[in-house]
Amino acid sequence: MIFTDLRGDDGIMRWQQFPVGPLEANCYVLYDDRFCLVVDPGDEAETVITWLEANDLRPGAVFLTHAHFDHIGGLDNLVRKYPVPVYLHQAEKDWLQSPSLNGSLLFLPRPVVSGVSPKEIKGEGEMEMGGWSFQILETPGHSPGSISLYFAEEGILVSGDLIFKGSVGRTDLPGGNGRQLMETLGKKILPLPEETRILPGHGPLTTVGEEKASNPFLQG
Numbered sequence: 001m002i003f004t005d006l007r008g009d010d011g012i013m014r015w016q017q018f019p020v021g022p023l024e025a026n027c028y029v030l031y032d033d034r035f036c037l038v039v040d041p042g043d044e045a046e047t048v049i050t051w052l053e054a055n056d057l058r059p060g061a062v063f064l065t066h067a068h069f070d071h072i073g074g075l076d077n078l079v080r081k082y083p084v085p086v087y088l089h090q091a092e093k094d095w096l097q098s099p100s101l102n103g104s105l106l107f108l109p110r111p112v113v114s115g116v117s118p119k120e121i122k123g124e125g126e127m128e129m130g131g132w133s134f135q136i137l138e139t140p141g142h143s144p145g146s147i148s149l150y151f152a153e154e155g156i157l158v159s160g161d162l163i164f165k166g167s168v169g170r171t172d173l174p175g176g177n178g179r180q181l182m183e184t185l186g187k188k189i190l191p192l193p194e195e196t197r198i199l200p201g202h203g204p205l206t207t208v209g210e211e212k213a214s215n216p217f218l219q220g
Contacts, residue, residue, distance in 0.1 A: 013132070013154055015199065016051065020044040025070040026201055028158060030151075031057055035130025038062045038078065039149065039158050040201065045074035049081050060130050064088045065160025065201060066143040067095035068173070069104035069112040076114050088118035089138070089145030091175075101174055121147060137188050141181020142169030148188070157208075158199045163189060165198075165206040168217045185218065 018027040021043030028039040029048065038059045041048060052058065059082050064071060067088060075096075079086060088096070095101040096118065099111030124138050135150040142161045146169075149158040161169035163185060171178040194209030211218060 013151070015156075017199070017205075018044065018048055018051075019202075020047065021070050021073055023070040024202060026199070026203075027074070028199055029057070029059075030158075031055075032130075035060050035132065037129070037132075040065055040071040040160065041074040041078045042069075042071045043073040045077035045081070048074065048078060052082075058082060059084050062086045063147075063149060063158075064092075064118070065148065065158065066146040067092040067102050068143065068161070069099075069102045069108060071160070071201065072096060072102065072114055073104075073112050075116055079116055086116050086118040087121055089147050090120040090122050091140075091145030092143065093118065093120055093145075095145075103173055106173075121145075139184045139188055141171060141177055141184045143173070144175040144177075146184075150192070155193065155195055156197045156199060157189070157192065159189070159201065161201040163198060163206075163211060163215070164200045164203045165211070166215055167203075168215070169201075182217075190218070 012032045014031055016029045020027050025042035027041050027048060030037045036057045036059050061084050096114035096116060099105035099113060102112055104112035121136055124136055126135055137148045137150055139146050139148045139162045146160050146162060148160060171181055190212060192208050196208040198206045
């Protein structure tokens with residue numbers, strides 16, 4: 001687990017990273033002393049719940065950057081403990097109940113099926129929750145309904161499986177599109193300030209500037 005302040009020594013908003021499940025997908029808790037969000041509870045919900053309780057936090061909502069099995073496996077247990085709204089792009093509204101679409105049928109001995117009925121994200125825009133303001137960016141390519149959460153004031157992007165440190169998301173799963181992924185990166189991610197910190201769906205933290213300079217998929 002990795003912890004940092006988003007606003008330095010004066011930090012109000014913080015984040016906690018939980019690499020969960022067999023693929024070590026990153027579940028994030030973004031929080032301050034009044035509010036928190038959970039992003040991509042992919043597995044090991046009990047670990048996240050234990051940490052939330054130990055820190056006297058209760059989620060206000062759950063966001064899914066996309067609905068692949070490694071990002072949704074702990075969703076039902078988390079929402080059973082905290083019955084809060086779950087947000088997912090409308091393009092993947094059926095994936096929670098479909099092991100073939102969410103990929104679990106291909107990779108796991110047991111299919112992943114969620115009974116959660118999400119609130120559908122139907123486009124880009126500003127959201128306000130718990131005194132926070134952030135942008136929902138549509139960032140398809142890895143999957144058709146992939147989204148990213150951009151906190152401009154804090155300078156962070158929760159990117160799901162769009163981009164990683166030194167790599168980008170795979171596009172050979174249902175709904176993946178390599179050309180679309182590269183267009184998304186060029187139009188939505190690379191124009192962000194270079195100091196923007198990227199909280200990816202797998203692996204370590206990076207920045208927009210670092211990826212522009214060294215990510216081999218973004219060169220040329």
